[in-house]
Amino acid sequence: MDDTDIPWSATGLDPLAGRVLEHLVAVRSADRDEVASAAGVSPSEAERALRHLTDAALASRIGGAVPRWAAAPPRPSLGALLARRRAELARVENLVERLSEAHEAVSSARATDMVEVLLSRDEVPARYRQLLRGSSSEVLHLAKPPYVTGAAASAETAAVTPGVRMRSVYELDGFTDAVSLRTALRGTGQGGKLRLTSQIPVKLAIFDRGAALMPIWGDRPSSGSVVVHSPALVTALVALFESVWERAEPVSLTKRHDLPEPEPEPERGLPASGRDLRTREILRMMAAGMKDETIARILAVSRRTVQQHISDAGSLLGARTRFQLAVLAGKRGWLSEQGDSMPQPLPAR
CATH class of the missing domain: 3.30.870.10 (Endonuclease Chain A)
Known part of the structure; x- marks a missing residue:
């Protein structure tokens, strides 16, 4: 099994001790030389790893002319080791919190707070x-x-x-x-x-x-x-x-039911105040650079209605181009929400 497969460092064991433990749990017992051969290390390195496992209560030494070692039952022995590690980590976490509170008390606001x-x-x-x-x-x-x-x-x-x-x-x-x-x-x-x-x-x-x-x-x-x-x-x-x-x-996104306009023909019978407000809206949007299709969509009217308002306003002011219309309407105050009243165009013949 590769050293990187199991994070033995999380248990407090180094990779070699972890390898030795993996070997011991797979056999009844082993002596130092057998462990060294299985782990691919020198006998002295194997002996140090065995002492580490013994001190951690993960293995026990069996007496005899040639000492042998046997693994302790993994679940209770490793479980006890992990419990001790979790308790140590909890104490470290508490220390981190206390240090952080002390640091924040004397420090300015952190970037993560901003x-x-x-x-x-x-x-x-x-x-x-x-x-x-x-x-x-x-x-x-x-x-x-x-x-x-x-x-x-x-x-x-x-x-x-x-x-x-x-x-x-x-x-x-x-x-x-x-x-x-x-x-x-x-x-x-x-x-x-x-x-x-x-x-x-x-x-x-x-x-x-x-x-x-x-x-x-x-x-x-x-x-x-x-x-x-x-x-x-x-x-x-x-x-x-x-x-x-x-x-x-x-x-002003005036809705259709606020200023009713029959479709597709442009309105001719609206009160002057309603027509005046609608034409002002259209002229403001036109002066802002909006296309007829966009104005029509925003106001929920037809493109023809928009063009009729613009044409009527142009006729009233004598404007030949949209640029002239925007300039003249601005001078008259027609591009503001409150301005000069707009005379009504003559009825269509």
Whole structure:
């Protein structure tokens, strides 16, 4: 049997004593020379191993002209040895705890207390849900692709405690999939605020400004995440979020039943206030760089409806291009949630 097959050191025996014991349990008894031959060592080395086994009560010496040794019954003898080793390890563990407490009492916070490393695919969504449920005042969220399917689905079903304010910024290129849209609708439906921007530096979630969750590698979110607890680092990440938030475009995900619009024809009979709000939404999204298909999906209307709103607004302002329309609408205050009222286009003939 190979020395590496059994960790004899865990019992307090060296590899040679372990080999000698394995030989003794397989024979009735053996003398020194027989043990040396079986173990492939010198007679003096075999004798030292036999004395070690005798002292540990794992073997006994049989008298005679030529001394012989026999193994003690392995289960009770080795069991007693292991019990003594476990007691010794328990005393060492207690010593380690006392030393650690003394060290922590005179040391500053350790790195392991400041950052948690999550490497399992299951750990990240589970920790996200835990942090989300534990939030009592505010959750800040920067979302960008690539998305982790499991984490996204978990985020979709995770509940936010009533009264917790949620602010989210989504990257435009990633705000076209169904999961992102449903998650954003869920957040805004609970009083959250949403903005869109062309580029987000890193995926990030900040909970009560006390902990932040972010990927270890920005381009490989499924390869692991970290939870940051360091007050200085969390403060810096909050500042990063606020800078992205300030530059992002506000979006109100008004649902279809809030501003009803018949499909596929664009509405003509809405009250001025309803049409005004819907056109403002579309113009803000257009100015932020969103495509007609994306705007239509977010607002749950047809692409034709979106294009009709844009065309009507362009006609009112005399804009020949979308760029001109965005500039002129901004000057009129139409891109803000509260601004100048918008005159209504003439009915179609």
